[in-house]
Amino acid sequence: MNTLSAMPQKKLLVAFSFLFLCFFANINTVSAQDAAKLFKTNCGACHSLKANKLVGPGLEGIGDRVPDDQWLFDWIKDNKAVSAKGDDYAKSLNPTGAMPPFTHLSDEEINIIVEYIKNPVAKAETAAAEPASEESAEDKAMAKMFKANCGSCHSLTEKKIVGPGLKGIGDRVPDDQWLFDWIKDNKSVIDKGDEYAKSLNPTGAMPPFTHLSDEEITNLVAFIKNPPAPAEKKAVVVDKGTEEPEGEDNTALILSVVIVALIILISILRKSRYDLQDKVNGEAGLPPVQRVGPIKELAQWIDTHRTPTAVIIIILVFLGMRGCWYTLKEDVGIYTGYHPTQPIDYSHKIHAGDNGIDCKYCHAGVDKSKTAGIPTVNVCMNCHRGISEGPTTGTKEIAKIYEAAGWDPNKGEYNKPQKPIKWVKVHNLPDFVFFSHKQHVKVGKQDCANCHGDVKSMGTVEQFAPLTMEWCVDCHRETEVPGMSDNPYYEKLHKNLAETYGEDAKLTVDKMGGIECAKCHY
Numbered sequence: 001m002n003t004l005s006a007m008p009q010k011k012l013l014v015a016f017s018f019l020f021l022c023f024f025a026n027i028n029t030v031s032a033q034d035a036a037k038l039f040k041t042n043c044g045a046c047h048s049l050k051a052n053k054l055v056g057p058g059l060e061g062i063g064d065r066v067p068d069d070q071w072l073f074d075w076i077k078d079n080k081a082v083s084a085k086g087d088d089y090a091k092s093l094n095p096t097g098a099m100p101p102f103t104h105l106s107d108e109e110i111n112i113i114v115e116y117i118k119n120p121v122a123k124a125e126t127a128a129a130e131p132a133s134e135e136s137a138e139d140k141a142m143a144k145m146f147k148a149n150c151g152s153c154h155s156l157t158e159k160k161i162v163g164p165g166l167k168g169i170g171d172r173v174p175d176d177q178w179l180f181d182w183i184k185d186n187k188s189v190i191d192k193g194d195e196y197a198k199s200l201n202p203t204g205a206m207p208p209f210t211h212l213s214d215e216e217i218t219n220l221v222a223f224i225k226n227p228p229a230p231a232e233k234k235a236v237v238v239d240k241g242t243e244e245p246e247g248e249d250n251t252a253l254i255l256s257v258v259i260v261a262l263i264i265l266i267s268i269l270r271k272s273r274y275d276l277q278d279k280v281n282g283e284a285g286l287p288p289v290q291r292v293g294p295i296k297e298l299a300q301w302i303d304t305h306r307t308p309t310a311v312i313i314i315i316l317v318f319l320g321m322r323g324c325w326y327t328l329k330e331d332v333g334i335y336t337g338y339h340p341t342q343p344i345d346y347s348h349k350i351h352a353g354d355n356g357i358d359c360k361y362c363h364a365g366v367d368k369s370k371t372a373g374i375p376t377v378n379v380c381m382n383c384h385r386g387i388s389e390g391p392t393t394g395t396k397e398i399a400k401i402y403e404a405a406g407w408d409p410n411k412g413e414y415n416k417p418q419k420p421i422k423w424v425k426v427h428n429l430p431d432f433v434f435f436s437h438k439q440h441v442k443v444g445k446q447d448c449a450n451c452h453g454d455v456k457s458m459g460t461v462e463q464f465a466p467l468t469m470e471w472c473v474d475c476h477r478e479t480e481v482p483g484m485s486d487n488p489y490y491e492k493l494h495k496n497l498a499e500t501y502g503e504d505a506k507l508t509v510d511k512m513g514g515i516e517c518a519k520c521h522y
Helices: 002-028 032-042 069-084 088-093 107-118 137-149 176-191 195-200 214-225 251-283 294-304 306-330 348-354 377-384 396-405 437-443 448-452 469-478 488-501
Strands: 123-128 235-240
Touching (some): 032 107, 069 107, 137 214, 176 195, 251 294, 294 306
Antiparallel strands (some): 123 235
16 A cells, blocks of 8 residues: 555656746746847847848858858857857957957857757738839829829829929810910010919919920820829838747746646556555555645655655755746846827838938937937928828828928928827836947948948837847947047047057957946936
């Protein structure tokens, strides 16, 4: 009987121990689903998963370019140590050692990053695209001519830009010949005493188009009167390989299934044990075994096995503490990936990426002030007074700009109350931290992407870097102060630093006091 009773109790102990250890291990171990987050937090500010270069080179095909996985592991762990060993390939990749070491990452985390870099999961996203035009070649040519000569002042709809909208123009003017003459040289039409012409343009502000041939103007008149219907926009699949995969985390579901399965298994084993023991007792003429509940049975086992119980409790406590510290270190106060919904769905990809608008056009204070600044709606209106429709959202988002500015696009005037645009701040540093954009951009020559990531590929901005003290300090330890040796302002300081660290030493920010507490906290 003792033998039969002891065996299930041991199984019970093993089952519960396995259950708890699996539970805590899943909480504290970085799973493969964290790969995208690890990459984004540690590598994404400088590297893309495609071939395009950000700050560092693109990582597409990296597995074919480096010697092997172990080399890539060592390079990520501490690239400077690899270069110091005399690795020529390493030196050619990073001769200045600008890439920081990632010694704060565990070996498991680095292995996950290595595998993710070699085999990133590409995410396809459906987005609105430019319409697949079904216009004829002639219509396309006329649309181009209209845009080149008339589009900056007139729309083909009822909306006024600088001049009136041209929808229904054929019903408003006397005839086609009058419209031909007006386009050719509106001033000469006015000089002939045409009253309708004077009422349209009394100041003669519209320029003449005498450089166009009669055939071109005739075709333009026909195009204005009967413009082609706009093609419907079609959805296309756009590859966004640099974005992290948004797979569901099924850890909780898996653990729940495991727990239920173990409970069922334990119940079956307990019943089988009692049934077998009753059978043995029956054959021996003994009474059936007295049933006790699982809680009482566990209490009895703990009472008779105090040393194993103490060991299990200590292990669980340490695993729990590790989980708490890991959570505090990686999650509390760190908002990497924070991507709030903005009042206007402003696309940095369209403005800074496709159209090449310089960041400083909107964020004018980035090289002059502590803050980069948020553009006023007047800055938006510099362009959108004439551009009322976007390539992806149509008129929906630009109409919000007009609403804020009090602009009436149909009448072409400011005749409504103005309203503020309530942008949501993305990058928030604690109040006790001092940070100046001017110091970093103007003096430090830092690229926006170093802290904000590849904004040219983003829609509305999301936080790209962790902005932790560790992240800032690592950057100050690895980033060389530009222009130190050839700037007369730094001549004496450069001489003193060279005497201290050597002529060939890399004069990084930390060597100039860049990690002293008072530099950022005062």
